[in-house]
Amino acid sequence: MMTKPGCVYLVGAGPGDIGLVTLKGYTYLQQAEVVLYDRLVNPLLLEYASQQAEFIYCGKMPKKHILRQEAINELLVKHGLEGKNVVRLKGGDPSVFGRVGEEAAALEQAGVPYEIVPGITAGIGAAAYAGVPVTHREHSLSFAVITGHDKSPSGEPLIDWHALANGIDTIAFYMGLGNLPYISEQLISHGRSSDTPVLLIQWGTTGKQRTLQGNLATIVQKAKAAQFKNPAIILVGDVSTLKKGESWFESKPLFSQHLLLGRAGEEPSEMARHLREQGAEVFEFPRMQKKKHLLKKADIPANRDLLFLSPASVDIFFESLQANKIDIRRIQGEFYGISKKTVKAIESYHCFGKEIAERSPDAPPLVILGDPEGFHRKEQRYPFVFEPDFIATHSFIRVQQTEQTFSRLQEEERIETIIFPNARSVKTVTEGFQACGETPENISTYARVICFGEKSKQAAVKAGYAVSEVLSEPTEEALQEVLLQKEAPLVAAALS
Structure with a gap:
C-alpha cells in the first residue's frame, strides 16, 4: 500500500528579522515534520518549529555548498513521498534568486503536492531597515532586482547593462560584493553617472546590519577598506541619499545586541519580548519541553x-x-x-x-x-x-533542536556575553552548552559573564565561568541599564 504524499511548503523566511516571516509561513513552520533551511535563514526561526521536527541544514556560500541543489531536490521529494509535511525555509523570498522554480519542478515531476509561500525580499526589507524606500516620488519611479553573480564562466552577470544603467532608477544587486568592481565599471561605461549614490547593506534587518555609503566611483575602495562581505545588498540610485545617519532600526537602544536568555520553563519570557522591542535579537536558551505526570x-x-x-x-x-x-x-x-x-x-x-x-x-x-x-x-x-x-x-526536558540553533548562532559569532539571574539558570544553560560541545571555561574566553546576584555568581564560579560583573539589583530594569551602558553586545540567561 502506497503512502499518501505529504506536502512541501517552499517558504520565504524574510531577510533576517524573525518578525518579518509571514503568518502563513510561521504556521507551516510550526506544523512541519521536516525543515530544510538555508544559511541566510535566521537560526532563531528554528525555535518556532515543532519540538519533534527534523532539521536539515542546506547552507550555501559562494563556491561552497553543504548540499548540492540536486541533493536538496531529492530530499524534498523523498520526505514528501513519505507523507510528511516539509518546510523548505529560504532567506528572503523563495522566488527571488531562491531557485524555487527548480525545486517546484522536481516536486511536480514526482507528484508531490507543494505550495509557494512568498516572503519579504532582501532588496526591499534591508533597504527599509536602513531607512531607504526603494521607490520615492521625487527620486525613484522604478526598481529592479539583479543577481550579483550568475552561471557565466566568470560569474559576472550577463545582462543588458545599457538598459539597466539608463532605464532603472533604483537597482538592488544581490550577493554581488565579489563583483562590485565589475558592476560599478559596467554601469558607468554604459551611461550611469559616476556620481550615482550607492548604499551597501550587510546582514540587513538583523543585529549585525552594517551600511556603507558612497557612489559608483568610490564605493569599491570604501568597501575594501571597510572589509564588507556578503551577505549584502548593493543599492544603486538617488534614494540612497535619503539615509541620513542612523535609521529607525539602527537607532533602537539595544540595536546590534544579541541576547541569549536561558529559560528553565516551557513558556517564552516577557523579558525577551521587551528586549526585542528595544532592538535586541533574543535567543531563549535552552528551549524546554514540558513532560506531564498525570x-x-x-x-x-x-x-x-x-x-x-x-x-x-x-x-x-x-x-x-x-x-x-x-x-x-x-x-x-x-x-x-x-x-x-x-x-x-x-x-x-x-x-x-x-x-x-x-x-x-x-x-x-x-x-x-x-x-x-x-x-x-x-x-x-x-x-x-x-x-x-x-x-x-x-x-522539563531540553529540546534537542535548540542545540542546532545555538551552533548556528555560534558560527555567526553571535554569542558574546552571558547573564545568569539565578543559580537555576546556571544549571540549565550549562547543560545546554555542554550538549553543544561547549564548556564554561572555553565560553568565558570570548563571552562576558554577568550575574544578577551573589547566589548566581557563586553557582557560575563553581560551574567554571569567569564572572566579570554582578548587577546592582536583580531586575529587568537593572539589566537594561547595563545593556545600554555597554558597547559590547550581551548574551543573557533569563529570569525564570
Whole structure:
C-alpha cells in the first residue's frame, strides 16, 4: 500500500528579522515534520518549529555548498513521498534568486503536492531597515532586482547593462560584493553617472546590519577598506541619499545586541519580548519541553489544602481530575498559588484561589504540586510553607533542536556575553552548552559573564565561568541599564 504524499511548503523566511516571516509561513513552520533551511535563514526561526521536527541544514556560500541543489531536490521529494509535511525555509523570498522554480519542478515531476509561500525580499526589507524606500516620488519611479553573480564562466552577470544603467532608477544587486568592481565599471561605461549614490547593506534587518555609503566611483575602495562581505545588498540610485545617519532600526537602544536568555520553563519570557522591542535579537536558551505526570486517582489529595507552584501545575491537576473522572466537589481543601499568575490559573477553572502569603503559618501542612526544580527553588524562598508532601505534576526536558540553533548562532559569532539571574539558570544553560560541545571555561574566553546576584555568581564560579560583573539589583530594569551602558553586545540567561 502506497503512502499518501505529504506536502512541501517552499517558504520565504524574510531577510533576517524573525518578525518579518509571514503568518502563513510561521504556521507551516510550526506544523512541519521536516525543515530544510538555508544559511541566510535566521537560526532563531528554528525555535518556532515543532519540538519533534527534523532539521536539515542546506547552507550555501559562494563556491561552497553543504548540499548540492540536486541533493536538496531529492530530499524534498523523498520526505514528501513519505507523507510528511516539509518546510523548505529560504532567506528572503523563495522566488527571488531562491531557485524555487527548480525545486517546484522536481516536486511536480514526482507528484508531490507543494505550495509557494512568498516572503519579504532582501532588496526591499534591508533597504527599509536602513531607512531607504526603494521607490520615492521625487527620486525613484522604478526598481529592479539583479543577481550579483550568475552561471557565466566568470560569474559576472550577463545582462543588458545599457538598459539597466539608463532605464532603472533604483537597482538592488544581490550577493554581488565579489563583483562590485565589475558592476560599478559596467554601469558607468554604459551611461550611469559616476556620481550615482550607492548604499551597501550587510546582514540587513538583523543585529549585525552594517551600511556603507558612497557612489559608483568610490564605493569599491570604501568597501575594501571597510572589509564588507556578503551577505549584502548593493543599492544603486538617488534614494540612497535619503539615509541620513542612523535609521529607525539602527537607532533602537539595544540595536546590534544579541541576547541569549536561558529559560528553565516551557513558556517564552516577557523579558525577551521587551528586549526585542528595544532592538535586541533574543535567543531563549535552552528551549524546554514540558513532560506531564498525570496524577493517579489514589494520589489526588481530597482533604488537604493544595499549593500550586505554577500555572502548568494547575492545568495538569485539573486534567488529572478529568482523566480520573473525579468531581471537583470531592476536593475539600483550599487552593493556593505561589504567585498572582498561578492564582489566575486557578481562577480560570472557576475555583477560588489565594496567594500563599494569605495563609496562616499555623494552618495544617500543605500538599505542594509542581515540578521538582521549581520545588527546590521556591523552598528556599518560602521555608515556612514547605513540607515533605510534594507531588510532581511535570518536569522539563531540553529540546534537542535548540542545540542546532545555538551552533548556528555560534558560527555567526553571535554569542558574546552571558547573564545568569539565578543559580537555576546556571544549571540549565550549562547543560545546554555542554550538549553543544561547549564548556564554561572555553565560553568565558570570548563571552562576558554577568550575574544578577551573589547566589548566581557563586553557582557560575563553581560551574567554571569567569564572572566579570554582578548587577546592582536583580531586575529587568537593572539589566537594561547595563545593556545600554555597554558597547559590547550581551548574551543573557533569563529570569525564570
